Amino acid sequence: MANIRNLDPSASPLDYYGAELRRLREEADMTQDDLGGVVFCTGSLIGQIETARKVPTREFSERVDAALMTGGLFSRLLGLVLRSQLPNWFQPYAELEAKAAYISSFQAQLVDGLLQTPEYARAVLGVREREDLDADVAARMERQRILDRARPPLVWVVMSEAVLYQEIGGGDVMGEQLAHLLEVGSRDWLKIQILPFTAGAHAGLMGSYYLLRFDDDPDVFYTEDFVQGHMTANSEALREGSLRYDHLQAAALSVEESAALIARVMEERYGHDPDSDARSVA
Structure with a gap:
């Protein structure tokens, strides 16, 4: 039996997506099973999405747009839906990140979440049991779409060498993750530096953080603790964060040396051939 739960479209982006899906499906005189057959899923899944019990995917949204001839409505809504799946305390940062002209992080x-593969992200997010891990991973991947824009932000990431050795998700996942770092790090506007163990005490001992710069708005300094994020445009915090970042970049390996280290760890620790991965990317 079709699920006829009534939604309040204003309750959330997911509720609005579901309500619009039902409205346009009914306008097309299609049952849930009819639409499911066209977009290669079950009528039950259509019902779950229409009642905001399941988060749609980008592939699903694109297929529904084609089937119902919406002009891309659901593909556009999906960004809002997935952003709403991020933790409430993180959403303000994600909104600013999407507008930033320059992103630097330690x-x-x-x-860095912008550089994670889906499998690596799943392992990180799945440390604690989650109600909808697929939606959490999709939301993280959605953040990365800013890297594929016609005019992407300039991104500079400094990572501790420890990141390369902390085995998240197993050897295969790590091998693919490091291969991905080599691929994205070859882009002109995205650079990765590794802070080696030999740096000793360094300016990042306070922990990970982000600096966001904008064309027309004040810069932002962002950190996280165990339960929430902290964002500020305070000039002293920005000055201190920028100074520490300068020191981290100076202590880190060069971009070229960093890529060589990533490739070496990828091969020696995780058994992935960097040359083979480079050929598959090409």
């Missing part, structure tokens, strides 16, 4: 323990 990562002490994990690969």
Whole structure:
């Protein structure tokens, strides 16, 4: 039996997506099973999405747009839906990140979220049991779409060497993650430096953080603790964060040396051939 739960479209982006899907499906005189057959899923899944019990994917949204001839409505809505799946305390940062002209970060323990593969992200997010891990991973991948824009932000990431050795998700996942770092790090506007163990005490001992710069708005300094994020445009915090970042960049390996280290760890620790991965990317 079709699920006829009533939604309040104003309750959330997911509720609005579901309500619009039902409205346009009914206008097309299609049942949930009819639409499911066209977009290669079950009528039950259509019902779950229409009642905001399941988060749609980008592939699903594109297929529904084609089937219902919406002009891309659901593909556009999906960004809002997935952003709403991020933790409430993180959403303000994600909104600013999407508008930033320059993003610089220091990562002490994990690969930067903008550079994570889906499998690596799943392992990180799945440390604690989550209600909808697929949606959490999709939301993280959605953040990365800013890197594929016609005019992407300039991105500079400094990561501790420890990030390369902290085995997240197993050897295969790590091998693919490091291969991904080599691929994205070859782009002109995205650079990665590794802070080696030999740096000793360094300016990033306070932990990971981000600096966002904008064309027309004040810069932002962002950090996280165990339960929430902290964002400020305070001039003293920005000055201190920028000074520490300068010291981290100076202590880190060069971009070229960093790529060589990533490739070496990828091969020696995780058994992935950098040359083979480079050929597959090409």
